[in-house]
Amino acid sequence: MSSPQPGYTSHFGIGNIPFGVASTASRLHPSCVSRFQDSVLFLDKFDAVFKDIDELPQGVFSRTSLNAFTALPRSVHQAVRQRLQALIREDESLRSLPAGSVEKVDVVTMHLPVEVGDFTDFSLSADHVQNASEAMTGKRSAPPSFYHQPVGYAGRCSSLDISGTPVERPIGQYWEGKPGESRIVFGPCKKMDFELELGAIIGKPLPRRERVTASQADKHIFGYVLVNDWSARDIQALEMNPLGPLNGKNAGTTVSPWVVTQDAVNNFRAASPPRLHDVAPYLRDSGNNALSIELQVIVTAPGSEASEGAVSCKSNVSWMYWTLAQCLAHQAIGGCGLRTGDLLATGTVSGQGDGEHGCLLEHMRVGQTPPRAYLEDGETVTLTGYCGEGVGFGECTAVLLPARLLNN
Amino acid sequence: MSSPQPGYTSHFGIGNIPFGVASTASRLHPSCVSRFQDSVLFLDKFDAVFKDIDELPQGVFSRTSLNAFTALPRSVHQAVRQRLQALIREDESLRSLPAGSVEKVDVVTMHLPVEVGDFTDFSLSADHVQNASEAMTGKRSAPPSFYHQPVGYAGRCSSLDISGTPVERPIGQYWEGKPGESRIVFGPCKKMDFELELGAIIGKPLPRRERVTASQADKHIFGYVLVNDWSARDIQALEMNPLGPLNGKNAGTTVSPWVVTQDAVNNFRAASPPRLHDVAPYLRDSGNNALSIELQVIVTAPGSEASEGAVSCKSNVSWMYWTLAQCLAHQAIGGCGLRTGDLLATGTVSGQGDGEHGCLLEHMRVGQTPPRAYLEDGETVTLTGYCGEGVGFGECTAVLLPARLLNN
Numbered sequence A, B: 001m002s003s004p005q006p007g008y009t010s011h012f013g014i015g016n017i018p019f020g021v022a023s024t025a026s027r028l029h030p031s032c033v034s035r036f037q038d039s040v041l042f043l044d045k046f047d048a049v050f051k052d053i054d055e056l057p058q059g060v061f062s063r064t065s066l067n068a069f070t071a072l073p074r075s076v077h078q079a080v081r082q083r084l085q086a087l088i089r090e091d092e093s094l095r096s097l098p099a100g101s102v103e104k105v106d107v108v109t110m111h112l113p114v115e116v117g118d119f120t121d122f123s124l125s126a127d128h129v130q131n132a133s134e135a136m137t138g139k140r141s142a143p144p145s146f147y148h149q150p151v152g153y154a155g156r157c158s159s160l161d162i163s164g165t166p167v168e169r170p171i172g173q174y175w176e177g178k179p180g181e182s183r184i185v186f187g188p189c190k191k192m193d194f195e196l197e198l199g200a201i202i203g204k205p206l207p208r209r210e211r212v213t214a215s216q217a218d219k220h221i222f223g224y225v226l227v228n229d230w231s232a233r234d235i236q237a238l239e240m241n242p243l244g245p246l247n248g249k250n251a252g253t254t255v256s257p258w259v260v261t262q263d264a265v266n267n268f269r270a271a272s273p274p275r276l277h278d279v280a281p282y283l284r285d286s287g288n289n290a291l292s293i294e295l296q297v298i299v300t301a302p303g304s305e306a307s308e309g310a311v312s313c314k315s316n317v318s319w320m321y322w323t324l325a326q327c328l329a330h331q332a333i334g335g336c337g338l339r340t341g342d343l344l345a346t347g348t349v350s351g352q353g354d355g356e357h358g359c360l361l362e363h364m365r366v367g368q369t370p371p372r373a374y375l376e377d378g379e380t381v382t383l384t385g386y387c388g389e390g391v392g393f394g395e396c397t398a399v400l401l402p403a404r405l406l407n408n
Helices: A043-050 A074-090 A126-137 A214-220 A233-239 A262-268 A324-333 B043-050 B074-090 B126-137 B214-220 B233-239 B262-268 B324-333
Strands: A019-023 A031-036 A039-042 A102-104 A109-111 A119-123 A151-155 A160-162 A171-175 A184-188 A196-202 A221-229 A253-255 A294-300 A310-316 A343-345 A380-388 A391-401 B019-023 B031-036 B039-042 B102-104 B109-111 B119-123 B151-155 B160-162 B171-175 B184-188 B196-202 B221-229 B253-255 B294-300 B310-316 B343-345 B380-388 B391-401
Touching: A031 A043, A031 A074, A039 A043, A043 A074, A074 A262, A119 A324, A151 A324, A151 B151, A171 A233, A196 A294, A196 A324, A214 A221, A214 A324, A221 A262, A221 A324, A221 A343, A221 A380, A221 A391, A253 A391, A262 A380, A262 A391, A324 A343, B031 B043, B031 B074, B039 B043, B043 B074, B074 B262, B119 B324, B151 B324, B171 B233, B196 B294, B196 B324, B214 B221, B214 B324, B221 B262, B221 B324, B221 B343, B221 B380, B221 B391, B253 B391, B262 B380, B262 B391, B324 B343
Parallel strands: A119 A343, A160 A253, B119 B343, B160 B253
Antiparallel strands: A019 A031, A019 A109, A031 A039, A039 A102, A119 A151, A171 A184, A196 A221, A196 A343, A221 A253, A294 A310, A294 A380, A380 A391, B019 B031, B019 B109, B031 B039, B039 B102, B119 B151, B171 B184, B196 B221, B196 B343, B221 B253, B294 B310, B294 B380, B380 B391
């Protein structure tokens, strides 16, 4: 398994063919695109190529989001990918693709790939919850239901951002010192953190009250993105007892632009970690449904290039205790249904080692100096994810802007 | 202040003129409506009446949601209401209204009035949090940040239901006995509850990173609805440590059909309860910005009429510690922005007395037999809200259906 290359060309080989939404200076109206190496393919130009694909409605790629396409049957997604792969194999120069369909990636502006109706963020990594517990209390432990079901909360949809959008340090209320034992003050967040996550995007919707077991849930997942769930740890610490996070997670949630399909990641399945308990029937799966995706976080000083940044974390999606398919089954059992475009994210993906901490909170220890503090203004956080053999996610990146005072 | 009447005609006098979305057997396409007494006015028939209202785009009332209308300036909402009030005053028989614009309320089907991009549920009633704490622990207390800021969590948008839609008892995982000290089991929820709430619907959006102080926040609220945040207390108890509620709140959230405007409720302002602490600058208001809305919950046995139901609760919105304007200011300070159609709800509105418990959880006491148990299958829960003098919310009602097993 080779490492991701600068520029991410190696992430977008013939085995990937992801989907996204893009515009350019001459195509101001965003539309649906795919990617091969460093070329972006504008799919609304491929009508003649795709015209014999049954169930692919005319104009579906002219939309400003992928929702209409992701809602189509898996067989249609497969036919479109295979048709593109065949054309590229015939002529890797891409010169024989339809006129005006190809742009270089560096002249393209990417947009949020889907309209998200509901965003649920879970907490699926046993190492993350135990590292975080150790950081805050000195003791490794997990929430009471952690090994029985995926634990999650509803996140904010209005502050989902496409990679590249700056995040502004929020202002809010928090304990000045030790939680519960100090004054509550109002001002700029002092503990800004990132969270390294993978997200699943719902394709085929699940109507209200319909259930699906974990072993059948993947058919509702169109594909995957990287997610940086920026967290204002001090604001979060004050607000989350007892109803969970709110403003601590609302300054921005950065999403990577390329949705990597189920078919692209299916070659990189792995065994799930062993179960500590029997799981409820709706959560049972084959045990071989984890995804082996190498994840990485790079933190870069103000004004520097990503290549000069310090690698803060390397971890792997397959280390998580629960899969996103299990999360989907868990969410559905409550009766709420799932709509096309809904986003389910993993929460921080960590290992136990110091170099495997998917957020800065995990580095903290009561009474000890951590290897680094929380994020500083101007720092850029870049997540990457790579499966292998030309299949990766590119990057999910954003710079942290300074806080503004209340009246600015 | 007179009490709400059966049929709710008295809620919809000349001082109300609320907005909603409706269809009939002969108008299958839902469109925007208003109401006077027991008549529903289809606003797409009023183009000629409204044609000289500046900034009211043609066709805005033909939409399937109120979003486009609610996003318009307050002056436009006022002009439309005043025009309707003038026409009704001229001829209360409504015979001189445009042809085909009037239907009786009993032949009309109401729909969700807005498309909701984000739904935040807060916890604003000090009596509710203390009653709930007493029920669960025997001791009256409030969460650590309660008197410093509105505490809230993001709710699920896909399971928002219009009044009249049945709610199905969910299945899920919960502690069989005492939380933390018993087995975790999987099956139908055994502790189904209602929550009596008021919700604010955002009209004028607040762009990302823009702030607003509580004293200026009302201008972003188009109007108000009643909300029943059905709660599976056993499922919620297991899942909510540490990330808050998820599936315990996802079976359904019932919303009343008529959005009562700011102008209609403005005649019913009241003093807020005294503050225990100074509040942060963004939360400061005049102290006279509470809303005096009498709330009521009626629980009806299977097959009975609402008039035969037992009144479970009478409370008043003005008893809450925080206002919805303060919630709006609090949400905005985190940087997430607010979009037209967003819903912010109060959480359970209670007083301290036994007849003032806005949910059944508050009736429970460790080691005591409560006056009634949690909800039974087939029971109907009806919320009402009434300001006075022809201004009320009608009802927000739904029946509880039995659970289905996993494979049904």
